[in-house]
Amino acid sequence: xxxxIITSHGDKQxxxxxxxxxxxxxxADCDKLIVPFHCPVCEYPxxxxxxxxxxxxxxxxxxxxxxxxxxxxxxxIDKTTExxxxxxxxxxxxxxxRIAFK
Numbered sequence: 001x002x003x004x005i006i007t008s009h010g011d012k013q014x015x016x017x018x019x020x021x022x023x024x025x026x027x028a029d030c031d032k033l034i035v036p037f038h039c040p041v042c043e044y045p046x047x048x049x050x051x052x053x054x055x056x057x058x059x060x061x062x063x064x065x066x067x068x069x070x071x072x073x074x075x076x077i078d079k080t081t082e083x084x085x086x087x088x089x090x091x092x093x094x095x096x097x098r099i100a101f102k
Contacts (some may be wrong), residue, residue: 039064040092041077063091 002057015034035052039061046052050062052079058074066089076086097102 014097038102041068041074042088061093 016067033056035046039051039055041060041064044061044063046055046061048062054060054062054065058069058072060068060074064074068077
């Protein structure tokens with residue numbers, strides 16, 4: 001993630017992310033962890049409050065936490081295994097909107 005930090009007016013910190021497409025303005029003394037748009041493990045969008053909480057605690061989205069966290073730490077993930085492919089398939093199905101046509 002490319003980022004540039006510019007401080008303005010001494011009390012605000014302005015961070016420009018993703019080549020200028022996202023601008024975050026926060027108090028200069030803010031030490032909060034910024035939750036990314038996409039999970040660093042599965043690269044799906046983080047769109048629920050549980051995803052943000054999981055990222056703060058484990059560094060991944062809620063679904064990755066359920067599948068890949070053992071004893072409070074994320075497993076080493078080999079993205080060529082069948083387990084990873086099955087996980088991505090479940091992740092994809094869970095991500096699709098649930099629309100019922102009648």
